[in-house]
Amino acid sequence: MIIIRSIAKMQAYCRLAIKQKKTIGFVPTMGALHVGHLSLIRAARKKNDYVVVSIFVNPAQFGPGEDLKKYPRNFKADSRLCQKEGVDVIFYPSTEEMYKKGHKVYIEVKDLDKGLCAKYRPGHFRGVATVVIKLFNIVSCDDAYFGQKDIQQARIISALVRDLNFPLNVNILPTVREIDGLALSSRNAYLTSSERADAPVLFDSLEQARCLIKNGQRDAGKIIYKIKEMISGKESAKVQYVEIVDADTLEPLKKIKGKVVIALAVFIGKTRLIDNIIVKI
Ligand code: AMP
Numbered sequence: 001m002i003i004i005r006s007i008a009k010m011q012a013y014c015r016l017a018i019k020q021k022k023t024i025g026f027v028p029t030m031g032a033l034h035v036g037h038l039s040l041i042r043a044a045r046k047k048n049d050y051v052v053v054s055i056f057v058n059p060a061q062f063g064p065g066e067d068l069k070k071y072p073r074n075f076k077a078d079s080r081l082c083q084k085e086g087v088d089v090i091f092y093p094s095t096e097e098m099y100k101k102g103h104k105v106y107i108e109v110k111d112l113d114k115g116l117c118a119k120y121r122p123g124h125f126r127g128v129a130t131v132v133i134k135l136f137n138i139v140s141c142d143d144a145y146f147g148q149k150d151i152q153q154a155r156i157i158s159a160l161v162r163d164l165n166f167p168l169n170v171n172i173l174p175t176v177r178e179i180d181g182l183a184l185s186s187r188n189a190y191l192t193s194s195e196r197a198d199a200p201v202l203f204d205s206l207e208q209a210r211c212l213i214k215n216g217q218r219d220a221g222k223i224i225y226k227i228k229e230m231i232s233g234k235e236s237a238k239v240q241y242v243e244i245v246d247a248d249t250l251e252p253l254k255k256i257k258g259k260v261v262i263a264l265a266v267f268i269g270k271t272r273l274i275d276n277i278i279v280k281i
Contacts, residue, residue, distance in 0.1 A: 001083050003090045007098075007138050010052075010091050014140040022049035026141035026168075028132060031055040032072040032186035033081050036176040040145035041085045043173055052139050053082050054091040056098060060106070061127030072186050091139060098134065106130045109156050112250055116152045116263055117274065120240055128153055129160055136161075141168050149175040149183050151261055151276045155250055175275070177203065183275045190271040198234040199268050202275045205230040209262050213279055218256045220244040231266055240265040240272065247278055257281055 004010045017024055025044030029037050037053075044051045055078055062068035075092065082090055107129040118125055136144070144161075146154045154172045161170050175183050181203030182188065182196075191199060205227040212223050224242045231237045245252050247259040256279070263276035 001079075001087055001090065003079065003092055005092055005094065005097065007093060010089075010093075010138050011140075013089060014138075017050055018140060023142040024048055024050045024052055024139065025143045025145065026135070026139045027051070027053045027145045028135050029053060029055055030057045030071065030186065031078050032074060032189070033078045034176075034184045034186065036147055036149065036184040038081065038085055039176050040147060040173055041082070041087060043171060044143065044145050045086050047171075048141075048143055050088045051086065052089045052091055052141065053087050054093075054135055054139065056091075056093055056131070056135075058098075058127060058131040059095060060099070060130055061124050063121055063123055066121070067187075067190075072189050091135075098131070107133050107160070109159055112152065112156050112159055115245065115250055115252060116241065116243055117265060118152065120265065125152070125156055129156055132157055133160060133164070136166050136168065143169045143171055145171045145173060147175060148172055148278070149185070149275065151263060151278075152250060155248075181207070183273070185273060187271055187273065191268060195236045195269045195271065198236045199273060201231050201234045201237055202264060202266055202273060206262055206264070206275060206277045210277060210279055213256055213281070220253050220256055223256070223262070227262070227264065231264075234268075236269045238267040240267060 025048030027040045027044055057071050059068055079090055106126050108126055109129055113125040146157060158170045177183050180200040182200045208230055209223045209227055217223055227242045228239050231239050242264040243252055244260055244262050247261050259280045261276050261278055265272060265274045
Protein backbone atom coordinates (compact mmCIF):
# COMPACT_ATOMS: atom_id res chain seq x y z
CA MET A 1 0.00 0.00 0.00
CA ILE A 2 1.30 3.45 -0.81
CA ILE A 3 0.38 6.83 0.65
CA ILE A 4 0.17 9.69 -1.85
CA ARG A 5 -0.05 13.30 -0.65
CA SER A 6 0.36 15.16 -3.92
CA ILE A 7 -2.38 15.69 -6.51
CA ALA A 8 0.08 15.39 -9.42
CA LYS A 9 1.37 12.02 -8.14
CA MET A 10 -2.16 10.73 -7.62
CA GLN A 11 -3.08 11.72 -11.18
CA ALA A 12 0.08 10.07 -12.52
CA TYR A 13 -0.78 6.84 -10.66
CA CYS A 14 -4.24 6.80 -12.29
CA ARG A 15 -2.81 7.49 -15.75
CA LEU A 16 -0.52 4.48 -15.37
CA ALA A 17 -3.36 2.25 -14.15
CA ILE A 18 -5.50 3.28 -17.13
CA LYS A 19 -2.59 2.54 -19.48
CA GLN A 20 -2.33 -0.92 -17.93
CA LYS A 21 -6.10 -1.34 -18.49
CA LYS A 22 -6.71 -1.74 -14.74
CA THR A 23 -9.93 -0.53 -13.12
CA ILE A 24 -9.88 1.78 -10.12
CA GLY A 25 -12.40 1.68 -7.27
CA PHE A 26 -12.46 4.87 -5.22
CA VAL A 27 -13.74 5.38 -1.66
CA PRO A 28 -13.74 9.03 -0.53
CA THR A 29 -13.73 9.45 3.26
CA MET A 30 -12.91 11.93 5.99
CA GLY A 31 -11.01 9.26 7.95
CA ALA A 32 -11.75 7.96 11.46
CA LEU A 33 -12.57 4.79 9.58
CA HIS A 34 -15.12 2.30 10.90
CA VAL A 35 -16.83 -0.80 9.56
CA GLY A 36 -19.21 1.37 7.49
CA HIS A 37 -16.22 2.69 5.54
CA LEU A 38 -14.73 -0.80 5.39
CA SER A 39 -17.91 -2.13 3.74
CA LEU A 40 -17.31 0.35 0.89
CA ILE A 41 -13.62 -0.61 0.68
CA ARG A 42 -14.55 -4.32 0.59
CA ALA A 43 -17.03 -3.74 -2.25
CA ALA A 44 -14.31 -1.90 -4.20
CA ARG A 45 -11.77 -4.63 -3.44
CA LYS A 46 -14.21 -7.21 -4.86
CA LYS A 47 -15.00 -5.32 -8.06
CA ASN A 48 -11.92 -3.31 -9.02
CA ASP A 49 -8.24 -4.02 -9.74
CA TYR A 50 -6.94 -1.10 -7.68
CA VAL A 51 -8.59 0.44 -4.61
CA VAL A 52 -7.92 4.07 -3.72
CA VAL A 53 -9.19 5.50 -0.41
CA SER A 54 -9.00 9.25 0.14
CA ILE A 55 -8.76 10.66 3.64
CA PHE A 56 -9.47 14.37 3.70
CA VAL A 57 -11.43 16.38 6.27
CA ASN A 58 -12.92 18.89 3.86
CA PRO A 59 -13.15 22.37 5.45
CA ALA A 60 -15.53 23.57 2.70
CA GLN A 61 -18.33 21.35 3.99
CA PHE A 62 -18.22 22.51 7.61
CA GLY A 63 -20.19 25.59 8.60
CA PRO A 64 -19.14 28.11 11.26
CA GLY A 65 -19.71 26.57 14.68
CA GLU A 66 -19.55 23.01 13.33
CA ASP A 67 -17.00 20.40 14.42
CA LEU A 68 -14.19 20.91 11.83
CA LYS A 69 -11.52 21.38 14.52
CA LYS A 70 -12.57 18.54 16.76
CA TYR A 71 -13.51 16.09 13.97
CA PRO A 72 -11.73 12.81 14.89
CA ARG A 73 -8.43 12.31 13.05
CA ASN A 74 -6.34 9.17 13.43
CA PHE A 75 -4.27 8.54 10.33
CA LYS A 76 -2.17 5.76 11.88
CA ALA A 77 -5.19 3.63 12.80
CA ASP A 78 -6.84 4.43 9.45
CA SER A 79 -3.79 3.36 7.46
CA ARG A 80 -3.50 0.11 9.45
CA LEU A 81 -7.15 -0.67 8.61
CA CYS A 82 -6.63 0.17 4.93
CA GLN A 83 -3.56 -2.03 4.78
CA LYS A 84 -5.51 -4.94 6.31
CA GLU A 85 -8.30 -4.49 3.75
CA GLY A 86 -5.88 -4.66 0.82
CA VAL A 87 -6.16 -0.99 -0.18
CA ASP A 88 -3.59 -0.07 -2.85
CA VAL A 89 -3.39 3.69 -2.30
CA ILE A 90 -4.39 6.13 0.42
CA PHE A 91 -4.72 9.61 -1.05
CA TYR A 92 -4.03 11.88 1.94
CA PRO A 93 -3.65 15.48 0.77
CA SER A 94 -3.20 18.52 2.99
CA THR A 95 -5.81 21.30 3.00
CA GLU A 96 -3.31 23.55 1.18
CA GLU A 97 -2.84 20.92 -1.53
CA MET A 98 -6.59 20.63 -2.10
CA TYR A 99 -7.49 24.32 -1.77
CA LYS A 100 -4.76 26.47 -3.27
CA LYS A 101 -4.65 30.09 -2.13
CA GLY A 102 -7.35 32.05 -3.93
CA HIS A 103 -9.56 29.03 -4.70
CA LYS A 104 -12.51 30.42 -6.63
CA VAL A 105 -14.69 27.64 -8.03
CA TYR A 106 -17.53 25.98 -6.15
CA ILE A 107 -20.19 23.60 -7.46
CA GLU A 108 -23.88 24.10 -6.78
CA VAL A 109 -26.61 21.53 -7.34
CA LYS A 110 -30.22 22.58 -7.90
CA ASP A 111 -33.19 21.36 -5.85
CA LEU A 112 -31.48 18.33 -4.25
CA ASP A 113 -29.67 20.70 -1.91
CA LYS A 114 -32.79 22.38 -0.53
CA GLY A 115 -34.46 20.09 2.02
CA LEU A 116 -33.33 17.60 4.67
CA CYS A 117 -29.84 18.43 6.03
CA ALA A 118 -29.32 21.35 3.62
CA LYS A 119 -31.84 23.50 5.49
CA TYR A 120 -29.79 23.25 8.68
CA ARG A 121 -26.28 23.14 7.18
CA PRO A 122 -26.18 26.00 4.67
CA GLY A 123 -23.27 25.60 2.26
CA HIS A 124 -22.60 22.02 3.34
CA PHE A 125 -23.54 20.33 0.06
CA ARG A 126 -21.78 23.02 -1.98
CA GLY A 127 -18.65 22.00 -0.08
CA VAL A 128 -19.35 18.30 -0.59
CA ALA A 129 -20.07 18.69 -4.33
CA THR A 130 -16.94 20.79 -4.81
CA VAL A 131 -14.58 18.38 -3.08
CA VAL A 132 -16.09 15.32 -4.75
CA ILE A 133 -15.72 16.84 -8.22
CA LYS A 134 -12.13 17.79 -7.37
CA LEU A 135 -11.48 14.25 -6.13
CA PHE A 136 -12.99 12.73 -9.29
CA ASN A 137 -10.62 14.89 -11.34
CA ILE A 138 -7.69 13.66 -9.26
CA VAL A 139 -8.64 9.99 -8.91
CA SER A 140 -9.88 8.88 -12.35
CA CYS A 141 -11.91 5.94 -11.14
CA ASP A 142 -14.25 3.47 -12.81
CA ASP A 143 -16.33 3.05 -9.64
CA ALA A 144 -16.90 5.34 -6.68
CA TYR A 145 -18.46 4.03 -3.47
CA PHE A 146 -20.73 5.91 -1.07
CA GLY A 147 -22.98 5.00 1.86
CA GLN A 148 -26.77 5.22 1.98
CA LYS A 149 -26.36 6.68 5.46
CA ASP A 150 -25.64 10.05 3.84
CA ILE A 151 -28.46 9.69 1.37
CA GLN A 152 -28.74 13.33 0.33
CA GLN A 153 -25.01 13.38 -0.37
CA ALA A 154 -25.34 10.15 -2.38
CA ARG A 155 -28.20 11.59 -4.46
CA ILE A 156 -26.29 14.82 -5.10
CA ILE A 157 -23.18 12.92 -6.19
CA SER A 158 -25.24 10.70 -8.54
CA ALA A 159 -26.68 13.88 -10.09
CA LEU A 160 -23.21 15.43 -10.46
CA VAL A 161 -21.87 12.35 -12.21
CA ARG A 162 -24.87 12.17 -14.54
CA ASP A 163 -25.15 15.88 -15.33
CA LEU A 164 -21.41 16.56 -15.67
CA ASN A 165 -20.81 13.32 -17.61
CA PHE A 166 -18.20 11.73 -15.38
CA PRO A 167 -17.35 8.32 -16.87
CA LEU A 168 -17.79 6.35 -13.65
CA ASN A 169 -20.38 4.31 -11.73
CA VAL A 170 -21.71 5.56 -8.42
CA ASN A 171 -22.25 2.59 -6.08
CA ILE A 172 -24.45 3.31 -3.06
CA LEU A 173 -24.18 0.69 -0.33
CA PRO A 174 -26.44 -0.03 2.66
CA THR A 175 -25.86 1.54 6.07
CA VAL A 176 -23.79 -0.59 8.44
CA ARG A 177 -25.17 -0.60 11.98
CA GLU A 178 -24.21 -1.60 15.50
CA ILE A 179 -26.09 -4.62 16.88
CA ASP A 180 -28.62 -2.28 18.54
CA GLY A 181 -29.33 -0.53 15.23
CA LEU A 182 -27.27 2.65 15.69
CA ALA A 183 -25.76 3.61 12.32
CA LEU A 184 -21.96 3.60 12.49
CA SER A 185 -20.59 7.13 12.33
CA SER A 186 -17.27 8.76 13.17
CA ARG A 187 -19.33 11.17 15.31
CA ASN A 188 -20.57 8.34 17.59
CA ALA A 189 -17.21 8.75 19.35
CA TYR A 190 -18.50 12.06 20.80
CA LEU A 191 -21.34 10.33 22.73
CA THR A 192 -21.16 9.85 26.51
CA SER A 193 -22.25 6.42 27.76
CA SER A 194 -25.78 7.60 28.66
CA GLU A 195 -26.13 9.36 25.29
CA ARG A 196 -24.90 6.18 23.57
CA ALA A 197 -27.68 4.29 25.39
CA ASP A 198 -30.28 6.76 24.00
CA ALA A 199 -28.91 6.86 20.44
CA PRO A 200 -30.53 3.64 19.07
CA VAL A 201 -33.86 5.49 19.28
CA LEU A 202 -33.09 6.99 15.84
CA PHE A 203 -33.22 3.60 14.12
CA ASP A 204 -35.98 2.26 16.43
CA SER A 205 -38.21 5.19 15.44
CA LEU A 206 -37.51 4.57 11.74
CA GLU A 207 -38.34 0.89 12.14
CA GLN A 208 -41.55 1.86 13.93
CA ALA A 209 -42.39 4.00 10.89
CA ARG A 210 -41.70 1.08 8.57
CA CYS A 211 -44.14 -1.00 10.65
CA LEU A 212 -46.83 1.70 10.48
CA ILE A 213 -46.51 1.80 6.69
CA LYS A 214 -46.62 -2.00 6.51
CA ASN A 215 -49.88 -1.86 8.49
CA GLY A 216 -51.40 0.53 5.98
CA GLN A 217 -50.60 4.01 7.29
CA ARG A 218 -50.04 6.36 4.31
CA ASP A 219 -50.30 9.77 5.98
CA ALA A 220 -46.72 11.14 6.16
CA GLY A 221 -47.66 13.72 8.81
CA LYS A 222 -48.98 11.03 11.19
CA ILE A 223 -45.88 8.89 10.71
CA ILE A 224 -43.59 11.86 11.34
CA TYR A 225 -45.56 12.67 14.51
CA LYS A 226 -45.05 9.10 15.79
CA ILE A 227 -41.32 9.22 15.08
CA LYS A 228 -40.94 12.53 16.91
CA GLU A 229 -43.00 11.25 19.83
CA MET A 230 -40.77 8.20 20.22
CA ILE A 231 -37.54 10.20 20.01
CA SER A 232 -38.70 12.80 22.52
CA GLY A 233 -39.05 9.97 25.07
CA LYS A 234 -35.24 9.97 25.38
CA GLU A 235 -33.79 12.54 27.72
CA SER A 236 -30.71 13.47 25.66
CA ALA A 237 -32.50 13.55 22.28
CA LYS A 238 -33.68 16.65 20.41
CA VAL A 239 -35.13 16.31 16.92
CA GLN A 240 -33.76 18.66 14.26
CA TYR A 241 -35.91 17.29 11.47
CA VAL A 242 -37.89 14.24 10.41
CA GLU A 243 -38.93 14.14 6.75
CA ILE A 244 -40.52 11.69 4.37
CA VAL A 245 -39.40 12.37 0.81
CA ASP A 246 -39.51 10.82 -2.64
CA ALA A 247 -36.43 8.60 -3.00
CA ASP A 248 -35.41 10.11 -6.36
CA THR A 249 -36.28 13.78 -6.10
CA LEU A 250 -35.98 14.11 -2.30
CA GLU A 251 -39.14 16.22 -2.39
CA PRO A 252 -41.37 16.02 0.71
CA LEU A 253 -44.46 13.83 0.42
CA LYS A 254 -47.83 14.18 2.15
CA LYS A 255 -48.98 10.68 1.18
CA ILE A 256 -46.67 7.68 1.11
CA LYS A 257 -46.36 6.22 -2.36
CA GLY A 258 -43.72 4.56 -4.52
CA LYS A 259 -40.21 4.51 -3.10
CA VAL A 260 -39.74 6.86 -0.17
CA VAL A 261 -36.94 7.86 2.16
CA ILE A 262 -37.68 8.49 5.81
CA ALA A 263 -34.80 10.62 7.02
CA LEU A 264 -33.99 12.35 10.27
CA ALA A 265 -31.39 14.39 12.09
CA VAL A 266 -31.35 14.33 15.86
CA PHE A 267 -29.11 15.92 18.45
CA ILE A 268 -28.08 13.42 21.10
CA GLY A 269 -26.68 15.80 23.67
CA LYS A 270 -24.44 18.06 21.57
CA THR A 271 -23.84 15.47 18.85
CA ARG A 272 -25.86 15.67 15.66
CA LEU A 273 -26.64 12.23 14.21
CA ILE A 274 -28.45 11.38 10.98
CA ASP A 275 -30.13 8.23 9.75
CA ASN A 276 -32.62 7.10 7.12
CA ILE A 277 -34.41 4.10 5.70
CA ILE A 278 -35.86 3.47 2.25
CA VAL A 279 -39.36 2.00 2.08
CA LYS A 280 -40.97 0.68 -1.10
CA ILE A 281 -44.75 0.41 -1.28
P1 AMP B 1 -17.36 10.15 5.94
O1 AMP B 1 -15.97 9.72 6.28
O2 AMP B 1 -18.27 10.26 7.12
O3 AMP B 1 -17.40 11.34 5.02
O4 AMP B 1 -17.98 8.95 5.09
C1 AMP B 1 -17.33 8.44 3.95
C2 AMP B 1 -18.27 7.48 3.27
O5 AMP B 1 -18.64 6.43 4.15
C3 AMP B 1 -19.59 8.16 2.83
O6 AMP B 1 -19.94 7.68 1.54
C4 AMP B 1 -20.56 7.70 3.88
O7 AMP B 1 -21.91 7.67 3.42
C5 AMP B 1 -20.05 6.31 4.16
N1 AMP B 1 -20.53 5.85 5.47
C6 AMP B 1 -20.47 6.52 6.65
N2 AMP B 1 -21.07 5.81 7.62
C7 AMP B 1 -21.51 4.65 7.05
C8 AMP B 1 -22.21 3.51 7.53
N3 AMP B 1 -22.58 3.41 8.79
N4 AMP B 1 -22.50 2.53 6.64
C9 AMP B 1 -22.12 2.63 5.34
N5 AMP B 1 -21.46 3.68 4.82
C10 AMP B 1 -21.16 4.68 5.67
